[in-house]
Amino acid sequence: MKIGFVGLGKMGANMVERLIGRGHEVAAFDLNGEARDAVREKGALVFDSLEGLVGELPVPRTVWIMVPAGYPTEQSIIQSGDLLERGDIVIDGGNSNYRDSMRHARNLEEKGIHFLDVGTSGGVWGREIGYCLMVGGDKPIFHRLEPVFRDLAPDGGYALVGKNGAGHFVKMVHNGIEYGLLEAYAEGFEILEGKKEFALDLHGIARLWNQGSVVRSWLLDLAERALSEDPGLEGIKGYVSDSGEGRWTVEEALELDIPAPVITMSLLQRFRSRQTDSFGAKMIAALRNQFGGHPIREKE
Numbered sequence: 001m002k003i004g005f006v007g008l009g010k011m012g013a014n015m016v017e018r019l020i021g022r023g024h025e026v027a028a029f030d031l032n033g034e035a036r037d038a039v040r041e042k043g044a045l046v047f048d049s050l051e052g053l054v055g056e057l058p059v060p061r062t063v064w065i066m067v068p069a070g071y072p073t074e075q076s077i078i079q080s081g082d083l084l085e086r087g088d089i090v091i092d093g094g095n096s097n098y099r100d101s102m103r104h105a106r107n108l109e110e111k112g113i114h115f116l117d118v119g120t121s122g123g124v125w126g127r128e129i130g131y132c133l134m135v136g137g138d139k140p141i142f143h144r145l146e147p148v149f150r151d152l153a154p155d156g157g158y159a160l161v162g163k164n165g166a167g168h169f170v171k172m173v174h175n176g177i178e179y180g181l182l183e184a185y186a187e188g189f190e191i192l193e194g195k196k197e198f199a200l201d202l203h204g205i206a207r208l209w210n211q212g213s214v215v216r217s218w219l220l221d222l223a224e225r226a227l228s229e230d231p232g233l234e235g236i237k238g239y240v241s242d243s244g245e246g247r248w249t250v251e252e253a254l255e256l257d258i259p260a261p262v263i264t265m266s267l268l269q270r271f272r273s274r275q276t277d278s279f280g281a282k283m284i285a286a287l288r289n290q291f292g293g294h295p296i297r298e299k300e
Contacts, residue, residue, distance in 0.1 A: 001147050002027070004053045005044075006076055007066035007094070008035035011120065014127035015066065015093075015152060017042045022151040029053040050076075054083045062145065064091040066120075069244065077104050086112030089141060093118045095243050098169035101136065105164035114141045115164060118149075119171020130154030134174070136167030176249030176263040179242075181219055183266035189223070193232075203227035240273040 001024050005016050008030035016026045020043045028044040029052070030036050040046040047053040054061060061084055065076045073094050080090050090108055092101060092115070101117035108115045119134035120126075130153045135142055142149075142160040149158040161170045192200050206224035210216045230236065246267040253260035272278070288294040 001025070002058055003148060004029070004057050004061065004063040005066065006030070006050065006053070006063060006080070007072075008032070008039050009066070010124055011093075011122075011126070012066035013039050013042075014124065015064075015120075015131065016044050018127050018130075018152060019148065020044060024148065024151065027053045027056045050079055051083060054080070059085070059087070061085075061088040062091065062148075063089070064093055064118075064148075066093045069095045069097070074100070077108075081108050081111060081113055084111075084113050087114075089114045089116065089145065091116045091118055091145070092168075093120045095119075095171065095175070095245055096168050097244075097248055098136075098165040098167075098172060101168045102165035105137070114138065116141060116145065117164060117167040119167045119174065121171065121174060126152075130157050133158035134167045134170040135160045136162055136164050136169070138163075172245045172248050172252070175243065175245035176260070179246045179249075179266040179270070180262040181217070183262075183269055185219060185223055186269075201231075203231055238273055240270040242267065242270050246270070 003019070003024060004027045005012060005019075006029050008016065008028055012030070013035065016028055016039050019026050026039075026044045027047060028036065028039050029047045029050055033048075036046045036048065045056060047056065054063065057063070063080050063084065065073060065080065067073055067076055073092060073096055077090060077092065084090065090104075090113060092104065096117065098117070101115075105115040105117070114137070116135055116137035118136075120131050121134075122129070122131035133149050133153050135149065135158065137160070139160060152158070161167055189202055189206075192202055192205060203224060206220055206227055210220050210224060226233070246263065250260060250264050250267055253263070275281075285294075285296050289296045
């Protein structure tokens with residue numbers, strides 16, 4: 001199958017390579033020349049404009065957009081919609097807000113262009129082991145693209161989860177759960193690391209827990225890998241970013257009146273990680289000194 005791919009970052013480039021390796025033809029575009037050169041070496045047909053890419057595709061055309069959420073995705077979808085024709089397909093495989101995906105589907109439908117929102121999980125390992133694909137859209141369009149989904153995913157790793165917006169909604173909640181899992185591992189290993197008198201081998205414990213324990217997982221495999229490379233994680237700054245999907249998950253929980261304390265607190269912990277000298281912590285220290293005479297550690 002021949003497909004257009006817009007966005008050749010870590011995820012996009014690896015997905016292109018996986019598709020080419022399974023016999024698909026890929027026409028690719030990215031604003032970055034080095035990114036274009038990298039996939040050209042893997043066998044992709046590379047273009048320096050979206051117009052050139054669209055002109056290369058057979059009718060009905062399929063354009064898969066894999067760029068950062070927000071303005072880049074918005075502009076890519078608008079530009080693709082202006083170039084494509086009735087019966088063509090636009091796929092958004094990024095981390096877009098599901099409400100935006102529902103709007104994009106409506107806007108493209110007015111032009112007779114189909115839209116699929118595909119929540120994509122797998123990270124840098126997806127090229128090797130496959131991507132989990134959560135698809136939102138119409139069933140006939142999903143089936144038309146099924147050869148692509150099948151080759152991108154591991155066995156059983158793709159599904160049509162609902163109408164437009166459902167794919168990115170499911171991916172949003174997936175990422176919210178991921179936040180909670182990461183925070184649980186982080187807290188557990190910090191407690192282990194803090195018990196200095198036992199001089200615990202954290203890498204060994206991660207490996208041990210992965211042998212039949214109830215907390216074994218792929219994330220624990222990755223923890224084992226990270227701790228083998230840097231046992232004390234001394235080369236890593238404790239600053240944790242967020243993609244936005246954890247925030248959206250918490251917002252959705254609030255709108256639905258559903259308690260989600262673990263996911264919420266894991267998100268707030270990420271905010272805390274970015275503070276080098278929290279004003280809130282200063283306030284607590286000052287108040288404890290005021291009411292109880294507790295000592296204050298002055299700045300050097």
